[in-house]
Amino acid sequence: MSAPTLGKDLVGLEGLSREQIELLLDTAEPFKEVSERQIKKVPALRGKTVVNLFFEASTRTRISFEFAEKRLSADTVSVAASGSSVSKGETLVDTARNLEAMRIDMVVIRHGASGAAKFLGDRIASNVINAGDGKHEHPTQGLLDILTLRDKFKKIEGLKVAICGDVLHSRVARSNIWGLTKLGAKVAVCGPPTLVPREITALGVEVLPHIEDAIAWADALNILRLQLERMEKGYIPSLREYNRVFGVTVDRLEKAPKDLLIMHPGPMNRGVEIDSAVADGPHSVILPQVTNGVAVRMAVLYLLAGGKPDGSAARAEES
């Protein structure tokens, strides 16, 4: 049997096999160490050109990708939607063609429309990496969440993970569900019924109606950010009530039968979906998630560029 490889693009975890996801996680392992060095650089992507195309505001994901690219020695350009021709009404397909004409190797795209990454990938020869498309997927976030879980629990098979909050609008939730279920984890979602799609059980996840149920059931909680505009659209009455009914609080966690690992993709609304004492508490891995984000993105870039998954890239020193 030949070793698994990735395709041209990384659009989501839905389309990946268990083996491909494990390949990505295993490839990320040795890259973690690169970021701990004095000189945080390996030559794996030397001479490659990467464009970070961010049509939606993002700090964490964009910087994480930029560091991953730079630590692999790629030449990078980051484009924010405002201040580019995009804000002058250029279509995505024209933007793509122009990038292509500049002979770039890879595009990292963040876009507000679901399907935008696939749209781009179908139209250009360069590798396309989805850094979040609408409410569809955010595969590198899913991978870094799973890598963080694997760091703590050593294996994913059989692990109980509850994804809490606004599942309806969350690309992070979808990527986590696909990735975790493919690796054999048990996944539940928990949130107000207005923010949990009715059909979600078809993905093999359980719906827990109360946050107390999720806390009692899970080994780890992945707590989603509540977008503040959900109130205006009538999905929830107020942030205060959301915290009362669905917030992950110290009181609630103290009643749990065991200590739960606490994750959050950020940025957090402290005092809404998560209390500060929980976010800063002993079981929070919110910052290790961020650290793992760089390693996972290095792995994605490296593998899509055709790199060999044998750890040699991470061992190489910058010459």
Add this chain to the structure above:
Amino acid sequence: MIPLLIKGGRVIDPSRKTDAVADLLVMDGKIAAVGTNIGTPDGAQVQDAKGKVVAPGLIDVHVHLREPGFEDLETIATGAAAAVAGGFTAVCAMPNTDPVIDNQSAVGFVLSRGKAAGKARVYPIGCITIGQKGERLAEFGEMVGAGAVAVSDDGKPVQSSHMMRTALEYAKVFGIPVADHCEDVSLAHGGAMHEGIVSMRLGLKGIPAAAEEIQVARDCILAELTGGHIHLCHMSTRGSVELIRRAKEKGLRVTAEAAPHHFTLTHERVEGYDTNAKMNPPLREEADREAIRQAVKDGTIDCIATDHAPHHYDAKEREFDDAPNGILGLETALGLAMRELVQPGVLTLPEMIYRMSTRPAQVFNLIGGTLAVGAPADVMIFDPGARWKVDAGHFCSKSRNTPFGGEELLGRNEMTLVDGRIVFQR
């Protein structure tokens, strides 16, 4: 005009419930005779129709011809040419153009453009409300006087129940149907496809079936209140079918149409974010598709109408959320109805022609739908066994937006007559 004798075809006329191999003679723009062994008049053109079906021309009560305002997508002339290529001898043009068709001179413009094109008959539909704004009734009387055959705010669902009530009451004076695009806008708002498992996976905002059904229920209730004629456009859900069935059992003046894509495709077709599978109402679930088929069979759905909606390829070549709704219909409708309804035995050939010609003529009170002697000769001749591949590049329409490109369809129109004139020949 020289006489035309169409010889030896299978002549199907649902208006007279006839279906037999016969000759059909067209003289002076009218059906002059139907029967066997009709003598060839002097100087007549003879058209062999052996193995072909000779039927009243198809009638589409729901098309968007885009003129005035969006002539880069379609014109009345190119739309009418697409119609006759597809076997349609008459189409009803929806008024959501720019400017909208909400007054008699605009109605007159559409009518005169249709006549100038000299292809299919083009019947204007006027707006229900001025500017399709849902606030004030348009002048139904003036528009009907100028040639409008119905009123509709298609594309801008009438949200005010009061406005729909007055429209239904007032339209009774003129004997025209009020055609409604059934959608509760607050439920459908921002939706890009059917709300279901596919929308959940793709991360697209869904339009629940309830958005259509709530308005279908309201319209049926208002039809009962007013005694007016409500025509429900492009029905797409099993719940709507159920509601219409009940309204018809009560004897209400409720008629309905369904589009070929709704009896052919389901929401799975949106996988991969194909914008040619984006329309409103959206493609629904298998159970909905099946319910639409059964409703076309049992008459709950009166007629098949295409909702022909041309769009420029640039407009469809973009993010799914931002792409416009709608697909072309006129040149694929017959082939889809044959492949999806007749071939699997849902409809017989005469039943299909009834739903696409005779019944729409009755519902909108139009010329056509019959081969009775003396009627204007609006006729199609088609090969029911022809298998052909859809090549949008060869469409007569100005646009190319079809999800059926490359697919094999069954049955193809070969000749179309309007008022006895050959307006299309393959």
